[in-house]
Amino acid sequence: MSRTPQTAAPATAPGGGDPPLGEVLVADRLVPPHGPDVPCPAADLVAGELSRRGARPVRGALRLPESRRPAAGGGVTPPSGGEGAAGADHGGGYTAVVAGSDPPRGLGAAPTAATVPGQAGESALREAVDAWLAVAGAARTVLLAAPRSFCAGVERAIEVVEQVLQQRGGPVYVRKQIVHNTRVVAGLEARGAVFVDELDEVPEGAAVVFSAHGVSPQVHRQAAERGLHVVDAACPLVTKVHTEARRFASRGDTVVLIGHGGHEEVEGTLGQAPARTVLVEAPEDVAALEVADPERVAYLTQTTLAVDETAEVVDALRARFPSLRGPASDDICYATTNRQDALAAIAGESDVVLVVGSANSSNSVRLVELAQRRGVPAHLVDDTGEIRPEWLAGVRTVGLTAGASAPPGLVEEVVAALGGLGPVTVHEREVTRETVHFALPSAARRS
Numbered sequence: 001m002s003r004t005p006q007t008a009a010p011a012t013a014p015g016g017g018d019p020p021l022g023e024v025l026v027a028d029r030l031v032p033p034h035g036p037d038v039p040c041p042a043a044d045l046v047a048g049e050l051s052r053r054g055a056r057p058v059r060g061a062l063r064l065p066e067s068r069r070p071a072a073g074g075g076v077t078p079p080s081g082g083e084g085a086a087g088a089d090h091g092g093g094y095t096a097v098v099a100g101s102d103p104p105r106g107l108g109a110a111p112t113a114a115t116v117p118g119q120a121g122e123s124a125l126r127e128a129v130d131a132w133l134a135v136a137g138a139a140r141t142v143l144l145a146a147p148r149s150f151c152a153g154v155e156r157a158i159e160v161v162e163q164v165l166q167q168r169g170g171p172v173y174v175r176k177q178i179v180h181n182t183r184v185v186a187g188l189e190a191r192g193a194v195f196v197d198e199l200d201e202v203p204e205g206a207a208v209v210f211s212a213h214g215v216s217p218q219v220h221r222q223a224a225e226r227g228l229h230v231v232d233a234a235c236p237l238v239t240k241v242h243t244e245a246r247r248f249a250s251r252g253d254t255v256v257l258i259g260h261g262g263h264e265e266v267e268g269t270l271g272q273a274p275a276r277t278v279l280v281e282a283p284e285d286v287a288a289l290e291v292a293d294p295e296r297v298a299y300l301t302q303t304t305l306a307v308d309e310t311a312e313v314v315d316a317l318r319a320r321f322p323s324l325r326g327p328a329s330d331d332i333c334y335a336t337t338n339r340q341d342a343l344a345a346i347a348g349e350s351d352v353v354l355v356v357g358s359a360n361s362s363n364s365v366r367l368v369e370l371a372q373r374r375g376v377p378a379h380l381v382d383d384t385g386e387i388r389p390e391w392l393a394g395v396r397t398v399g400l401t402a403g404a405s406a407p408p409g410l411v412e413e414v415v416a417a418l419g420g421l422g423p424v425t426v427h428e429r430e431v432t433r434e435t436v437h438f439a440l441p442s443a444a445r446r447s
Helices: 043-052 119-133 152-168 182-190 217-225 236-250 264-270 307-320 334-347 362-373 408-419
Strands: 022-031 056-063 088-090 093-097 106-115 140-146 172-175 193-196 207-210 229-232 254-258 277-280 297-301 352-356 378-381 397-402 424-430
Touching: 022 043, 022 093, 022 119, 043 056, 043 106, 043 119, 043 408, 056 106, 093 119, 106 119, 140 334, 140 408, 152 172, 152 182, 152 207, 152 236, 182 193, 217 229, 236 254, 236 264, 236 297, 254 264, 254 307, 264 277, 297 307, 307 334, 334 352, 334 362, 334 397, 334 424, 352 362, 352 408, 362 378, 362 397, 397 408, 408 424
Parallel strands: 022 056, 140 397, 140 424, 172 193, 172 207, 207 229, 254 277, 254 297, 352 378, 352 397
Antiparallel strands: 022 106, 088 093, 093 106
16 A cells, blocks of 8 residues: 555644644655755654644645755754754754664655744744653564454445445445544545444435444435435454344343443444343443343444453453353454454554554554553553654554554554654564455445
């Protein structure tokens, strides 16, 4: 997947509107008066820091004045300084070359015509560059967990929307986020997908795609009543849980669903047999359960839970209800389990763990929690711009993974940005190889 440069989300003023410092230029390359350009792979990091400081970053080349002369080997001569070198003010902004980078790698930011004038803006430029220079210059190792990023269910759901867009043209309505990732959603929106929270926002007779997280029978009935052309992109592994819920309920069991309240997948599963299904989130919830018949209790789980924490809840259920029934095979999906196993294999060797994924992605959040339970600092980032310099202070080994709904290109972007801070050696640790593929639903297949 090719790398598409992205800036961090723009900061906004407290009451909305433009960021207080206005627009600033973040260099994606430094252009000295003589010699070759100096690339700035860490531009996303600088842009993110400026955004947090109240600026709206834009990307482009930053031309250096004659006073910044090329160094031997083609770089820009940095002033003397600490490990990462020191930045320097000039008429066009604030720039530096990372110490020890070969070939040279730079950092830079400058005001534009839309920058709010004043000392605050100038300080923000210097502080953003200096914050990253403070953790630049040292060699680092990146341990890549594998498997990571997209799973088969996510790939299928995205392809469903793409195929329906190709068949029908825009707009194609999608109930909820097709998968929980902001980059994926934005990309599909740009192609004509319209994401809605509820079906009453969809015009009668229009096409609507149901997300990978699955929906309740009530949502299907509502769609039929409004004459909507439905394409269901529910992950087959979520559909398996729905089938189990109806089967357990039909034989008279109380169905205990282990999951996180409010999550779309949980709402869809609760809706399969609402009169016979109860939700628990933690072992302590089990003691308060009231069931019609303690001999007829079954459990199911959300597919994206932490394996070890879920086992604790199941143990508590089995201790209280010895006749407890469960699914024939684990409901926590193979992709969630594999990504947790892969991260566990590298967490102990990492000084910090970065998990690429959106905040509403359950499996991504579980990865962060897994690393933290092992005593390793861990952070969830939607994209490269959300990485903070203080997370890398003193860090020589970075564990890196991505949730099942995060595009693999986002991981590539993180590795490239870290390479802009100094030499990076990448080692991939693969615990298993995934070969699962799910066929598209018939309504989304090419004719």
